[in-house]
Amino acid sequence: MANRFPNILQNKFSSLHPKPSISCFTGAQLSTTLKRSRNLRVPRRLVLGIGVSFWAQFMNMSASNSIIASARTKGSVQQILENVEWPEQFPFKDEDFQRFDESSDLVFYESPRFVTHIDDPAIAALTKYYKEAFPPSNTPGVALLDMCSSWVSHFPVGYKQERIAGMGLNEEELKANKVLTEYVVQDLNTNPKLPFEDNSFDVITNVVSVDYLTKPIQVFKEMHRVLKPGGKAIMSFSNRCFWTKAISIWTSTGDADHVMIVGAYFHYAGGFEPPQAVDISPNPGRSDPMYIVHSRKLATA
Numbered sequence: 368m369a370n371r372f373p374n375i376l377q378n379k380f381s382s383l384h385p386k387p388s389i390s391c392f393t394g395a396q397l398s399t400t401l402k403r404s405r406n407l408r409v410p411r412r413l414v415l416g417i418g419v420s421f422w423a424q425f426m427n428m429s430a431s432n433s434i435i436a437s438a439r440t441k442g443s444v445q446q447i448l449e450n451v452e453w454p455e456q457f458p459f460k461d462e463d464f465q466r467f468d469e470s471s472d473l474v475f476y477e478s479p480r481f482v483t484h485i486d487d488p489a490i491a492a493l494t495k496y497y498k499e500a501f502p503p504s505n506t507p508g509v510a511l512l513d514m515c516s517s518w519v520s521h522f523p524v525g526y527k528q529e530r531i532a533g534m535g536l537n538e539e540e541l542k543a544n545k546v547l548t549e550y551v552v553q554d555l556n557t558n559p560k561l562p563f564e565d566n567s568f569d570v571i572t573n574v575v576s577v578d579y580l581t582k583p584i585q586v587f588k589e590m591h592r593v594l595k596p597g598g599k600a601i602m603s604f605s606n607r608c609f610w611t612k613a614i615s616i617w618t619s620t621g622d623a624d625h626v627m628i629v630g631a632y633f634h635y636a637g638g639f640e641p642p643q644a645v646d647i648s649p650n651p652g653r654s655d656p657m658y659i660v661h662s663r664k665l666a667t668a
């Protein structure tokens with residue numbers, strides 16, 4: 368029986384840009400994964416109660432309905448994270464971080480995929496955003512970390528720093544990434560501890576992958592630890608994903624919810640400025656949407 372929860376969310380939040388979600392899977396990849404996960408899959412959560420109780424906390428806030436409505440009509444997401452009254456307790460439950468395919472992520476990513484996971488206009492929009500947000504190329508002492516990286520980081524052409532570290536799950540992809548000066552293969556869902564010193568990085572990026580993190584608060588706390596005071600974390604995402612590997616709260620909600628979810632990660636990890644959202648979608652409704660949720664480590668933290 369179909370769950371009512373996604374419908375409720377569609378009515379209340381709807382996808383900000385109505386281009387249908389597209390899975391990054393080819394049919395063959397999907398069928399392999401389904402076969403692989405058939406015996407491993409855990410019972411899927413009953414999203415109805417969990418999701419509604421989570422979002423109800425926001426919907427009860429006087430401004431929430433109008434925020435979501437105006438975000439939808441004006442095509443702007445930035446208001447979603449303005450003046451949020453976050454619940455005192457972390458509002459997510461363990462079930463929210465379950466995936467359809469709970470088999471090892473290392474196995475899922477064992478073969479390299481030399482593909483792009485969003486379309487060219489979305490990539491161009493992200494690169495343009497980076498151009499404005501990043502410290503100038505070749506600034507002495509500046510270091511960047513690209514988490515959940517692959518063979519490409521979408522940084523501006525020719526962008527260089529003494530240190531650009533990459534983390535991901537496929538060594539062949541990371542080795543082929545021209546912008547990285549070093550890389551680490553590490554499954555953040557089994558080991559969320561980042562293998563870097565405190566206060567190491569000026570910028571952390573994560574492109575279309577925050578939805579795969581099953582221990583996001585631990586990872587965001589670690590991002591806070593390795594960022595320099597005032598350092599910026601830039602989480603970007605679209606409406607595409609390997610859905611069997613994305614967490615349940617992500618696959619059962621829409622774009623505006625995803626902004627709120629990533630904002631919540633910053634908030635509940637602690638030590639960050641209030642997160643902000645930006646819609647950098649290049650051609651709303653015609654190419655992949657692209658959203659950014661970003662925050663800085665508090666200068667005093």
Ligand SMILES: C[S@@+](CC[C@H](N)C(=O)[O-])C[C@H]1O[C@@H](n2cnc3c(N)ncnc32)[C@H](O)[C@@H]1O
Nearest residue numbers: 472484515516517535536554555556574576579
């Ligand atoms: C959709 S791809 C995006 C890759 C890259 N950021 C890009 O934009 O092309 C998802 C990436 O997330 C990384 N990833 C997925 N699950 C992960 C995990 N458990 N630990 C660390 N990285 C993970 C994989 O290495 C993979 O490259």
